Amino acid sequence: MGFELSEDRVAADNDGRLECLQDDYDHLGLQLARRNVDIEALTSRAAAFRVAVPSWGVGTGGTRFARFPGPGEPRNVFEKLEDCEVVFKLVRSTPGISLHIPWDRPQNSPVLRMFAESRGLFIESMNSNTFQDQPGQPLSYKYGSLTHVDQAVRRQAIEQNLECLQLGLSLGARYHTVWIGDGGNFPGQLHFRRALDRYLDSLRAIYQKLPAGWRLFLEHKPYEPAFYSTVLGDWGTSYYCARELGERAFSLVDLGHHVPNTNVEQIVARLIHLGKLGGFHFTTVNSETTTLTRDR
Amino acid sequence: MGFELSEDRVAADNDGRLECLQDDYDHLGLQLARRNVDIEALTSRAAAFRVAVPSWGVGTGGTRFARFPGPGEPRNVFEKLEDCEVVFKLVRSTPGISLHIPWDRPQNSPVLRMFAESRGLFIESMNSNTFQDQPGQPLSYKYGSLTHVDQAVRRQAIEQNLECLQLGLSLGARYHTVWIGDGGNFPGQLHFRRALDRYLDSLRAIYQKLPAGWRLFLEHKPYEPAFYSTVLGDWGTSYYCARELGERAFSLVDLGHHVPNTNVEQIVARLIHLGKLGGFHFTTVNSETTTLTRDR
Amino acid sequence: MGFELSEDRVAADNDGRLECLQDDYDHLGLQLARRNVDIEALTSRAAAFRVAVPSWGVGTGGTRFARFPGPGEPRNVFEKLEDCEVVFKLVRSTPGISLHIPWDRPQNSPVLRMFAESRGLFIESMNSNTFQDQPGQPLSYKYGSLTHVDQAVRRQAIEQNLECLQLGLSLGARYHTVWIGDGGNFPGQLHFRRALDRYLDSLRAIYQKLPAGWRLFLEHKPYEPAFYSTVLGDWGTSYYCARELGERAFSLVDLGHHVPNTNVEQIVARLIHLGKLGGFHFTTVNSETTTLTRDR
């Protein structure tokens, strides 16, 4: 069930804090001016910052041990958008939405698009979830999707991605992100090189159908759900693939998807250097998980 | 559905391999004899090795992303025991079973015990799962169980442990293992010291009711499901608690539950040194996950 | 060669910044007051903070690859103290000095003590360096010091610690810190339990001679210089030893001496809980290393 947040309520809450905020802002302005930095220039840049909210982000996440949903969880994509609207009203920098297919598959794209736009939101990017089986799915992704040894499974996963592109077109999206759970749990399970070849073959089929003006994002991750190896495990492999695919393919860096002690900021600099930085995912723990348990 | 494995079938399969095995055994005997090691003495020790099978181990595990169950998964504790019997017939060193409550709660303990014993199995240890909510559970473990800030939740978790002891008594068990998911996802969420005090209080209530001849095992884990801190996060805390509780409380070492680069074997030596090594959990990836995907 | 820093020069430099500092302090006071926090109370606590400077800290550190000393490096303990005086004049919270023996062994303790005290400094703690061989040293520490399998080597290392206590008494110190490099580079090299027994035996001999009013600090470290295992490798072992030794023995936590992903702040909380937190070492990279190379 969506939560109604009136702009009046936000304004009223802000009002009570405005004086302090202005006071702090003025003092920060003085401090920056001492260093010859113009606070208004920084403020303009900060105000221009936009981040897309993933549609699953308004639900309660979990671990393999348990999921503890709270009251009022969204039950469908419309309720998710209603919750995203609340986030947008509060933070003002999240008009874009990142949709996950098949979780958020709309029955009627124009209706969903209008539903979003009437709330000041828009569908920005699409994501193909081929790391789970859906009820009634013909072939299982248990042993892989876009890199499966069986061509029929790869074909199914490719089709799922192409569906994302079609849906995205009708929803007004401009980006498509591919993250797969494909990998191996033991040494020897996967042929490292052949799996990468299959990955590239599948991605080429997707890239070929990328709508005009879109960008394709490849997201890497070294572990989870695969325990031993993942096909797109690090930025080096991601960069290689993005380069092979073409100028509209980019690497996407999830700030949390790296082995311990990795210098992630240097990886970001490398991808900027190589012209292949597509964007970021910000890994966070669902804050809702923790709000009730303060114990001091 | 349980899988019937006849001893004849095992024997027939073994027969075909016996000659090679005997040949390899003889040669290994010669190699050891060169170093003045008696192979028969080693064989006796190996043959005496016993490990209890966790009842959940015959199901398909998963990750937070997905679970891909296979055909023939056990649907209840009886079918789990049938599958454990297959394991036992194959490896011969696993007559003991480690039961998890409430997952495996029997409606009639004597029936379950007889069911196990008629298959050459016995219930060896009990485990209290307070890291999930069960349907109809009065209070949620979302924010902790044995260390929850609310005494009523702690009381419920303690009762669940005491139920394990009662059930275990009627089933012939001798060990009780406590692993909790309690912890915090962010700095400041948990008061480290108070949480440990509550843990010890709860454990004392359980230890007090430990049946004669039983041992209590405390299992530590540094992460998962809690992302930032866990109440019983390392062997040092586990040892301290086991010592506080009394001579029948011991630390249990899961070989996988440590931060990267930890020298786990040294921890084992320390606990032996301190007389507090209770046993091991062997963390493995479900081998079933990988049997069908060889790709060479 | 010591560097002369006049208080006038410091005062003159401070003068130019005082107005801004006062302005920022006032504004921070306002911000804290909004949260009902009294800035003066916090300032008093911050002003009371003291940290001892290790005598080696005023030299240039290095790695196993190279050491790149700068001009004006102190050549002896007196020049080290002159440099510590500069640090003290600048930061005001470091009157104490932590001496390392044999590096800083004085020929005449009263002279050194007076040299320090005339500069507003005092010798606070002693450290026994038994991880290196000194020219002319009868027995080598190559394979261990306080835990060496050869009793004669252990005896030599104990004597070196007792010398620290004697020197410290004459210098006015009150703490003695023991960190050893003892450990093993390969599985099987060290008998984990016997090595710990020898450690405790050696420490008992030192603890027995601890001067009245002193505290003994045990510092743990999981790696380096030993690659595979160290005798005092984690807080659990350190706590056990401190408890065995007696009420004047404590664990010292070097914030950098832990395996990746360790929750160090929780370890600190545990040691506070157990009444065994002796203090901290703050691991830093020698800032001098980096001051000249800014490249933006």
Next chain:
Amino acid sequence: MGFELSEDRVAADNDGRLECLQDDYDHLGLQLARRNVDIEALTSRAAAFRVAVPSWGVGTGGTRFARFPGPGEPRNVFEKLEDCEVVFKLVRSTPGISLHIPWDRPQNSPVLRMFAESRGLFIESMNSNTFQDQPGQPLSYKYGSLTHVDQAVRRQAIEQNLECLQLGLSLGARYHTVWIGDGGNFPGQLHFRRALDRYLDSLRAIYQKLPAGWRLFLEHKPYEPAFYSTVLGDWGTSYYCARELGERAFSLVDLGHHVPNTNVEQIVARLIHLGKLGGFHFTTVNSETTTLTRDR
């Protein structure tokens, strides 16, 4: 001082073990035959394996804490080669030598080459050590070598590499390996992208002078001596640079130079896939360090 090892002594020692070896070999042959594997084919491949010994490998390594040299350490490049000869006589697979300049700079290359060849050895690869300052060196590598912000320092480091190529030509080498210690100890110290640009500029100058038939190896390392970032920190950067330089430039993988939990074997597979695997460095702890301390 070199250690003389007669072939007779080796043969005599082998003689006493030959019978057991033959017996074990025969039995292993039987075991492999059961799996349709021809032991002689495997033996041929194993016998063809060659690894070059680094000239520094016959000395005693150390840590930043101490170096504990043993008796008989080689004092110059000739004594190092004598020791390498002993290694070669024992293991038979190490005729090649990897020389480090300036450590092993010969005064007369033909004499050194003849000295090696008369012992069945040959100089296989060169290495440029620009991570230390040598006495009398005009410019310091304290803040970098091939990537230093000062062009004069880069020029000096390039010249040192070109000297390696010249020396290597006269010594009969065919490979040149570049590993640099350049990096930063703090965020902000190094401009990630500009440092990489300077690295590539320097490497291009070296690659341009690479003698006909040679290969250039780039060795990456994520930490040490730099604590925060290194210019060539991972395989992704190494691959990019090798590709930029040309078809005779390759990535060299030191099996130990990766952050914890890295899947190094997958990196090797990637570089094979991309045609850029130059070779390996096998990181080991100097076994000499541990031979005397067995304690069981």
